[in-house]
Every structure is written in structure tokens, then in C-alpha cells.
Amino acid sequence: xxxxxxxxxxxxxxxxxxxxxxxxxxxxxxxxxxxxxxxxxxxxxxxxxxxxxxxxxxxxxxxxxxxxxxxxxxxxxxxxxxxxxxxxxxxxxxxxxxxxxxxxxxxxxxxxxxxxxxxxxxxxxxxxxxxxxxxxxxxxxxxxxxxxxxxxxxxxxxxxxxxxxxxxxxxxxxxxxxxxxxxxxxxxxxxxxxxxxxxxxxxxxxxxxxxxxxxxxxxxxxxxxxxxxxxxxxxxxxxxxxxxxxxxxxxxxxxxxxxxxxxxxxxxxxxxxxxxxxxxxxxxxxxxxxxxxxxxxxxxxxxxxxxxxxxxxxxxxxxxxxxxxxxxxxxxxxx
Amino acid sequence: xxxxxxxxxxxxxxxxxxxxxxxxxxxxxxxxxxxxxxxxxxxxxxxxxxxxxxxxxxxxxxxxxxxxxxxxxxxxxxxxxxxxxxxxxxxxxxxxxxxxxxxxxxxxxxxxxxxxxxxxxxxxxxxxxxxxxxxxxxxxxxxxxxxxxxxxxxxxxxxxxxxxxxxxxxxxxxxxxxxxxxxxxxxxxxxxxxxxxxxxxxxxxxxxxxxxxxxxxxxxxxxxxxxxxxxxxxxxxxxxxxxxxxxxxxxxxxxxxxxxxxxxxxxxxxxxxxxxxxxxxxxxxxxxxxxxxxxxxxxxxxxxxxxxxxxxxxxxxxxxx
Numbered sequence: 001x002x003x004x005x006x007x008x009x010x011x012x013x014x015x016x017x018x019x020x021x022x023x024x025x026x027x028x029x030x031x032x033x034x035x036x037x038x039x040x041x042x043x044x045x046x047x048x049x050x051x052x053x054x055x056x057x058x059x060x061x062x063x064x065x066x067x068x069x070x071x072x073x074x075x076x077x078x079x080x081x082x083x084x085x086x087x088x089x090x091x092x093x094x095x096x097x098x099x100x101x102x103x104x105x106x107x108x109x110x111x112x113x114x115x116x117x118x119x120x121x122x123x124x125x126x127x128x129x130x131x132x133x134x135x136x137x138x139x140x141x142x143x144x145x146x147x148x149x150x151x152x153x154x155x156x157x158x159x160x161x162x163x164x165x166x167x168x169x170x171x172x173x174x175x176x177x178x179x180x181x182x183x184x185x186x187x188x189x190x191x192x193x194x195x196x197x198x199x200x201x202x203x204x205x206x207x208x209x210x211x212x213x214x215x216x217x218x219x220x221x222x223x224x225x226x227x228x229x230x231x232x233x234x235x236x237x238x239x240x241x242x243x244x245x246x247x248x249x250x251x252x253x254x255x256x257x258x259x260x261x262x263x264x265x266x267x268x269x270x271x272x273x274x275x276x277x278x279x280x281x282x283x284x285x286x287x288x289x290x291x292x293x294x295x296x297x298x299x300x301x302x303x304x305x306x307x308x309x310x311x312x313x314x315x316x317x318x319x320x321x322x323x324x325x326x327x328x329x330x331x332x333x334x335x
Numbered sequence: 336x337x338x339x340x341x342x343x344x345x346x347x348x349x350x351x352x353x354x355x356x357x358x359x360x361x362x363x364x365x366x367x368x369x370x371x372x373x374x375x376x377x378x379x380x381x382x383x384x385x386x387x388x389x390x391x392x393x394x395x396x397x398x399x400x401x402x403x404x405x406x407x408x409x410x411x412x413x414x415x416x417x418x419x420x421x422x423x424x425x426x427x428x429x430x431x432x433x434x435x436x437x438x439x440x441x442x443x444x445x446x447x448x449x450x451x452x453x454x455x456x457x458x459x460x461x462x463x464x465x466x467x468x469x470x471x472x473x474x475x476x477x478x479x480x481x482x483x484x485x486x487x488x489x490x491x492x493x494x495x496x497x498x499x500x501x502x503x504x505x506x507x508x509x510x511x512x513x514x515x516x517x518x519x520x521x522x523x524x525x526x527x528x529x530x531x532x533x534x535x536x537x538x539x540x541x542x543x544x545x546x547x548x549x550x551x552x553x554x555x556x557x558x559x560x561x562x563x564x565x566x567x568x569x570x571x572x573x574x575x576x577x578x579x580x581x582x583x584x585x586x587x588x589x590x591x592x593x594x595x596x597x598x599x600x601x602x603x604x605x606x607x608x609x610x611x612x613x614x615x616x617x618x619x620x621x622x623x624x625x626x627x628x629x630x631x632x633x634x635x636x637x638x639x640x641x642x643x644x645x646x647x648x649x650x651x652x653x654x655x656x
Contacts, residue, residue: 037453
């Protein structure tokens with residue numbers, strides 16, 4: 001159902017929705033870029049549509065709204081545990097097509113991969129997804145190559161044009177709220193990009209033989225193992241557990257889970273001190289093949305959704321898309 | 336040939352080791368200038384100088400080989416540069432009004448450098464606007480972080496940028512990057528307690544290495560900018576020494592006020608009988624005592640709670656005796 005309403009009415013609708021939903025969208029965090037006098041665009045709660053950054057890609061993805069960076073699971077005393085409360089409201093998340101495709105990857109890992117993850121599920125089931133269109137491809141995007149440039153599984157599509165808001169709505173709950181405004185029915189089709197500057201091709205003959213290719217050695221000296229590529233990635237789901245005993249008591253504490261990164265030291269540490277991938281080039285190899293080989297082998301589609309945030313953020317200018325495009329030659333080398 | 340050397344020195348020319356030839360010193364506060372001015376400098380050097388430019392140690396230019404009788408013509412050609420760089424001037428077309436207070440220099444700052452905690456060039460320009468022209472010999476430099484690439488600790492006033500790191504523990508993934516950066520590159524004030532980070536604020540120098548190292552944005556910079564003011568560093572033939580800390584976590588406004596107050600202090604205490612009538616601030620303070628200087632410097636300055644004022648400042652350095 002397509003319609004248009006005024007920005008003021010939209011913000012009134014958001015105000016009403018905020019009683020039941022936390023509204024997450026990419027917004028500017030002024031002065032919070034890592035360099036002085038620079039801003040950061042990441043997800044945070046918004047009150048009005050004009051706070052949302054539509055014309056730039058966010059530095060970090062939406063996933064922190066569904067899988068918090070550091071999340072307390074439960075609190076323990078000597079003989080009892082108490083589950084951490086879930087938020088008292090659901091969530092509305094504004095995101096782009098590639099990220100909505102990424103949601104499918106998160107669901108695959110947390111819900112359909114054997115056990116259902118209780119903590120993910122309780123956030124996920126109360127979340128609605130609002131699609132943001134892409135009028136142009138941003139730097140480093142390669143969604144078209146990954147087939148993630150279009151999607152129709154959104155609850156609502158929202159586009160802001162001047163003071164007018166165009167909506168393509170598929171959700172009854174949202175429809176009820178939007179209809180309180182003075183709406184005018186129009187045909188609304190989401191903006192999707194049809195082409196990116198960056199094109200990626202994953203060789204059909206890709207196999208684990210590529211592990212022996214020379215290309216990984218280069219990343220051994222280039223990658224600094226900071227993990228930024230994983231932390232901005234909308235499809236990375238690795239976490240670690242931390243059991244914490246409060247310092248004032250020592251007998252009570254909490255268990256939390258915290259994002260982990262296959263590039264950061266410690267990821268492959270074993271009891272006894274062994275570590276599988278000490279070499280940063282091998283970490284790059286592991287991540288790359290996970291995104292465009294292993295996951296596909298298991299689930300039938302690629303994990304990477306081509307958002308390009310890993311390229312955007314890498315302080316060493318390592319390009320993931322460039323790495324994937326080197327796989328074809330690497331296969332020739334090892335075959 | 337009759338030349339008033341006192342006058343020409345105060346007009347940013349100098350007596351050189353070549354009879355009949357002078358050199359003109361061009362100020363570039365903050366060390367940034369539009370490249371187009373290089374063309375104008377070339378014109379002066381080709382027309383009235385010897386075709387050479389010297390890049391001065393204070394980030395200005397010196398045009399050597401100028402005949403004394405051409406100084407007025409050089410001043411006319413300097414006018415667009417003086418105006419373009421917004422240098423305070425008494426009478427347009429007559430060149431620089433003073434030379435004692437040296438060009439305010441600055442490291443490249445956050446226009447380019449990832450480490451810089453502020454825009455050093457803009458700060459240098461604001462200081463220049465406030466204290467120039469003045470014949471008293473003052474050296475001021477701005478540097479973006481404690482790496483001190485401009486060597487602020489060799490100045491009368493060195494301003495070192497600081498940021499107060501802000502920690503959002505909910506964004507922290509315990510990767511240890513900040514602890515490692517702080518330990519290896521700075522003062523090692525971060526430690527991990529229960530997988531989260533604690534910062535020792537007493538020893539933190541506000542360099543921002545933790546912010547740069549953090550992959551998730553758990554560490555960010557404070558909205559407010561802070562500065563460390565180091566004072567009375569110098570080179571020279573008696574007692575060269577590095578500047579010592581006077582203020583930590585100070586604000587720009589207070590620092591400007593202190594520099595202004597120091598001019599009043601020098602006016603009051605300078606030994607006019609010193610060679611050339613020039614006694615350098617640091618030596619005046621050595622003579623009258625830091626406590627007396629502090630009284631003058633802090634007159635009317637109001638700090639916020641965070642600022643630390645060092646009670647008594649002691650200098651070391653080399654004594655050539």
C-alpha cells in the first residue's frame with residue numbers, strides 16, 4: 001500500500017510508535033569520529049525522520065540493535081540466577097536493502113542453525129524493519145554483484161523528499177498508525193541501485209585449495225588485526241562470553257556476551273596456549289573464505305551482502321572486494 | 336648609504352652579512368597558505384631579491400638579497416600576502432608593523448594529521464590576531480598532540496592539544512587495542528578490570544591514542560577541547576631548555592589571556608639596558624621569580640574545574656658556563 005504524508009505527520013506517527021518501539025536509524029554522532037572534529041554515522045535512537053542520515057552510508061551496521069555489542073544475559077548470586085530484562089519495547093529499524101538481506105544471515109545463524117538463540121529471538125520477534133532506498137550506489141558498495149540490491153521483505157519503505165514522506169507499507173500495525181495522518185494514496189516504489197562501480201566475481205571453481213595461494217602472504221604484513229572489518233560487518237555474528245564477578249563482592253556477578261572478531265588476537269586461543277591463526281594473512285584468508293565460500297557451502301547462498309563497510313573503515317586500506325576479485329587468479333595458481 | 340637599522344628591523348627586514356643587502360621575513364601564521372602566494376613570493380624574489388627563498392624555522396619565508404633602497408617596493412608587493420593571510424597591520428602598503436613577536440607556528444594539525452586533537456592552524460591564526468603586531472620577543476607555537484612535532488617545548492609558549500577520552504562501556508569488546516596503544520605509545524594509564532577498561536585520569540595526557548585504536552567507537556573524544564600550556568622553553572647562548580608544564584586541561588581562552596598578561600609583565604619588568612633593549616621573557620622570569628610572574632599571568636583568568644595549574648615551575652636545561 002503506497003501513500004504519502006507530510007513530514008510533520010510522519011514525526012507524529014513516529015512519536016506514537018515510540019511508545020511501543022525504540023526507533024533505531026543511522027544518525028550523526030557529532031564529533032565522535034575517531035579523528036578530531038569528525039563525525040560518526042551509526043545506529044542510535046531517533047525521534048524525528050530528519051535526524052536520519054539517508055544520503056550517506058552508516059559507518060557501522062544495524063546489527064548492534066539486534067545483537068548488542070556487549071549484552072548481559074543473566075546475573076548470578078551464589079545459588080540463583082536472574083535473566084537480564086529484555087527491553088520494554090520492540091524496535092523499528094531503518095535499514096537499506098543490503099542490510100535487510102544481512103538480516104537473513106543473522107536469522108540463519110541465530111535461529112535456524114540448530115538451536116534457536118533465546119536472546120536474539122526475544123529482540124528479533126518484536127522488531128519491524130523499515131527499508132531506506134538507495135538513490136545512488138555509495139563508495140565501495142557491491143550489492144549488485146551479491147544480488148542484495150533489491151528486496152521486498154520489508155514492513156515499510158520510507159522515503160523523505162523535502163517535507164513529504166513516501167511510504168510503501170506492508171505492515172498492518174504500522175498502517176493503523178500511518179492512517180491517523182492525512183494520507184494520500186500514491187504508487188510508491190523503493191529506490192534500488194542497478195549498478196555499482198565495484199563489481200565482484202566469485203570464481204565457480206573456488207575451493208579450499210586456495211588456502212595455499214600466495215596472495216594471503218601480502219595481508220600478513222598489511223592487516224593490523226584491529227577487527228574493524230568484522231565490527232562494521234552486518235553479517236559477522238561471532239561473540240565471546242564473559243563471566244564477571246563484581247569486585248565489591250566476588251560471589252555475585254553477571255554473564256555477558258560480547259562481539260568477537262576473527263581478526264583480533266585471542267580469537268583462536270585454546271586452553272593450553274595454542275592459537276590456530278597467529279598470522280594476520282591467515283585471518284584474512286579465514287574471513288574471506290567464510291564470507292564467500294564456507295557459508296555458501298552450508299546454506300546455499302553467500303554470507304557477504306556487499307555493503308562495503310569493511311572497505312570503508314579499514315585503516316590500512318585493505319579492500320575486501322579487491323581480495324575476492326583476486327581469488328580467480330589465486331585458483332589458477334594453485335590448480 | 337644611510338639606513339636606519341632600528342626601523343628596518345621592526346619592519347621585518349634584517350641587517351645581513353652582505354653589505355647593502357637586506358632580507359624580508361614573511362609571516363605565515365599556522366604554517367598554512369594558499370599556494371597562489373608562492374607565485375607572489377617568487378615575483379618579489381626574482382624582481383628585488385636574488386631569486387631564492389628561505390623557508391624559515393618558524394614556518395615563514397625569508398626573501399634574501401634585497402637592496403635596502405628597494406624595501407618600500409618590496410613592502411608594496413607584500414601587501415596582498417599580508418592582507419590575504421589576514422595579518423594585523425597599522426598602515427597598508429608599508430609591510431609588517433613589527434617583528435619581535437615571531438610568527439605563530441603550528442604543526443599540520445587536524446587538517447591532515449590523524450593524531451591532532453584540534454585545528455592547530457586556526458588556533459595559531461586566532462593567537463596571531465590577538466598578539467601581533469608587537470615588538471616584544473615572544474615565540475608561540477601550537478601542536479596537535481603530545482608528539483609535539485612543532486617542538487612547542489622550545490617556545491616561550493607551547494600549546495599542546497588534549498582530548499579527554501570518553502568511554503562507553505557498552506560499546507567495548509575487550510579487544511585490548513586501547514590498552515596496548517596507551518601502554519606502548521603513551522603513559523599506560525589504561526587497564527582492564529572485569530573485561531572493561533579503567534583509565535587513570537591523573538596520569539592520562541589526553542593524547543587520544545585510545546580513541547584512534549578503538550575499533551568500535553567505545554572511546555570517543557570529549558566535546559570540549561583541552562590544552563597543555565608549556566612555558567619558557569628556549570634556545571640560545573646561556574641556558575637553552577625545554578618548556579615546562581604550567582597548565583594542564585586548560586581552555587584556549589585562558590591561554591590567550593595568559594599570553595596577553597605576559598606582555599604586560601614584560602613591559603613592566605624588562606631590562607631596557609639589555610643589549611638591543613631586548614631581554615627575553617624566560618630570563619626576566621628567572622630574574623624576578625616565577626611566583627611574581629604567575630601573579631601577573633593569572634590576573635583575571637578564570638579556569639573551569641578541570642584545569643590544573645602547576646604551583647611552581649622549575650626549569651632545567653644546559654648552562655653554558
